[in-house]
Amino acid sequence: MATAALAHAPAHKHHTSTGLDSTKIAIWAFIGSECFFFASLISTYLIYKGRSLVGPFPHEAWTNPATGEVMKPILNIPVTSFSAFVLLMSSLTMVLAHSAVLRGDRKFSKIWLLSTAALGATFLGMQAFEFTSFVHEGLTISTNLFGSTFFVLTGFHGAHVAAGVLWLVTLFFIDNKRGLGPRDAINVDVCALYWHFVDVVWIAIFALVYLIK
């Protein structure tokens, strides 16, 4: 009984001057700082866009100096569009997971948490496929300015997705072990905010890097 009570005890019961939970204030402040981080990477990408001296290029055909063969633009829009769709759907499953935790619905909280982690892992798999195919086509981080800025920007985003997947899997195991109830909703909410932020960053990257020529 005591163990069960401890398991469901609030993680940190304290008074704050704002009346708001410190964890949530902290995650919003962190997300605010992440805006600067990704804005710096995006601006670096945009500044160096079109300044690569050698191919491959993102949206233009290029001639391979070794073979003389004319190569297609390197970005694979259909694959990336599907990745964007996967990440958007993961935001839906995330809000459903949070909603299930608020209701105390253990069955669906587990289903939606695991679905979100699976969609995140799918996104990472597709990014790994994209990176691998780029390397096979001759684009690495040191090939040209496009390669350097592209891999750094999308790589850091992928690292954020990977951290989010780990966070979601951890929440799933906690839910599986002792159950997440309405009192734990704040912990899932914080994870959800991070996850949605990763999604909105991808919305920006998808438009600015992949679609705009």
Next chain:
Amino acid sequence: MEHHAQLDADHQTHVDWKTYRWVALVLLVFTIVEVWLYYLPSFAQSRWFVPTILIIGVIKFAIVVMFYMHLKYDFKLFRALFVGPLTVAIAILISLLFLFGKLSIHAAG
């Protein structure tokens, strides 16, 4: 904490499954439109392509932030913590694009 959880729950019960479903659908439609425009050669080469893609991107961004991140219903402090840095970050980004010649203003005459 319980008080905080209650405050959060009060703020987040404004959004229900129906809203989430509509938001997902709208996001999906906007993404399809973005990709469709990319593959329309006449439009993709016109001067309207970039502004249209940017506007759709901004709408998608705002929808996720307002409904999925609950900023539309949440406390003003959270809104300030996000919108403040985001505004400064975008201003810096645009300033850098001007500084490095990626954007320019052509004076008439």
